[in-house]
Amino acid sequence: MLVLGIDSSASAASAALVEDGKLLGQFYCNTAMTHSQTLLPMVEGLLHSLGKSCGDLDLLGVSVGPGSFTGVRIGVSCVKGMTFPFNTPCCGVSTLEAIAYGGLACEGSVLCAVMDARCGQVYNALFRVGGGMLSRLTEDRALSVDELNEECRAYGPSLLLLGDGAELCHRVFSVWGARLAPEGIRYQQAASVAFLASGQAAVGGTVSCGELLPAYLRLPQAERELRRKNGKEGEFK
Numbered sequence: 001m002l003v004l005g006i007d008s009s010a011s012a013a014s015a016a017l018v019e020d021g022k023l024l025g026q027f028y029c030n031t032a033m034t035h036s037q038t039l040l041p042m043v044e045g046l047l048h049s050l051g052k053s054c055g056d057l058d059l060l061g062v063s064v065g066p067g068s069f070t071g072v073r074i075g076v077s078c079v080k081g082m083t084f085p086f087n088t089p090c091c092g093v094s095t096l097e098a099i100a101y102g103g104l105a106c107e108g109s110v111l112c113a114v115m116d117a118r119c120g121q122v123y124n125a126l127f128r129v130g131g132g133m134l135s136r137l138t139e140d141r142a143l144s145v146d147e148l149n150e151e152c153r154a155y156g157p158s159l160l161l162l163g164d165g166a167e168l169c170h171r172v173f174s175v176w177g178a179r180l181a182p183e184g185i186r187y188q189q190a191a192s193v194a195f196l197a198s199g200q201a202a203v204g205g206t207v208s209c210g211e212l213l214p215a216y217l218r219l220p221q222a223e224r225e226l227r228r229k230n231g232k233e234g235e236f237k
Contacts, residue, residue: 001058001201004082005194006043008035008075009067009095010115010164015042016190017050018198025050026191035074043078057088059206061197063188064092065215066123066140067115072214080209089206091197092213096125096140099163101192102185104129110137110155112178114165117142122165123217124148142217149173162186 005016012030016023027042047053062079065072076092083090099113106129115123121144126137149172152159157177161170164187170180180186200206 001198002052002056003059003061003194003198003201004043004047004057005061005093005190005192005197006039006075006079007063007095007098007188007190007193008039008071008078009063009065009188010071011068012187013039013042013071013075014190015039015046016194017046017052018191018194021195021198023191023194026189028189035071039074039078043082054082054088055086057082057086059197059201060088060090061093061193061200062090062212063095063098063193064213065095066117066142066217067095069216072216076212076214080212083209083212087208089201090209090212091200091206092215093193093196093200094125094140094215095188096123096163097127097134097136097196098188098192099186100125100127100134101196102187102189103160103162103181104132104134106160106181107132108158109160110152110158112148112152112159112161112166112169114148114161114163114169116165116168117218120144121218122148122169124165126152140215140217145169145172152178163188 003018013035014028016026029038096113100111103111111127125140127134159178162181
């Protein structure tokens with residue numbers, strides 16, 4: 001099975017091609033250019049360099065959030081456009097799970113995937129690594145750094161922080177032994193998205209392009225501001 005993975009949920013963007021569990025190639029870009037400028041050229045360049053085309057793809061996987069509202073929309077829209085002509089199945093992958101996948105080799109660790117959600121909050125999910133597999137301990141959620149600190153303290157040095165909010169949390173969590181993942185495995189990459197999408201597809205977890213939707217966890221800032229003006233503060237979903 002030939003799988004294209006795409007991630008544009010944070011400041012960097014990437015595209016990867018996986019075939020039958022083997023990573024064929026990955027393009028990664030972290031520049032000041034917007035994902036609308038870089039993502040499709042990366043996909044095109046990746047496919048061309050490997051002698052493949054959109055019609056060859058058996059599955060497309062994409063990070064559907066949480067993350068940057070604009071970035072998530074760009075990635076989901078890109079996959080919708082690519083799957084529509086060929087009716088190719090697709091999978092929406094949790095950005096937080098894709099982040100945790102980077103720590104898959106850290107056997108016995110509790111992986112704390114965390115993204116900076118601004119406004120004093122983070123997006124987070126906890127996973128345990130055992131037998132080379134990820135086990136979810138929590139659902140994806142938005143909560144304050146202080147709330148997450150209290151919840152994670154009991155894990156002590158077994159906790160490994162990953163994601164673009166890892167350094168922010170490590171400043172607080174390090175006093176009780178939480179570890180910061182090395183730069184090379186800390187952030188989500190499209191290869192992780194492709195591998196996770198392959199796993200979802202194996203158990204029937206594919207959707208059509210029309211069913212593929214973002215998972216924001218919070219309302220966009222403009223809508224939150226409007227709700228505050230209307231006296232509806234504190235609503236995140």
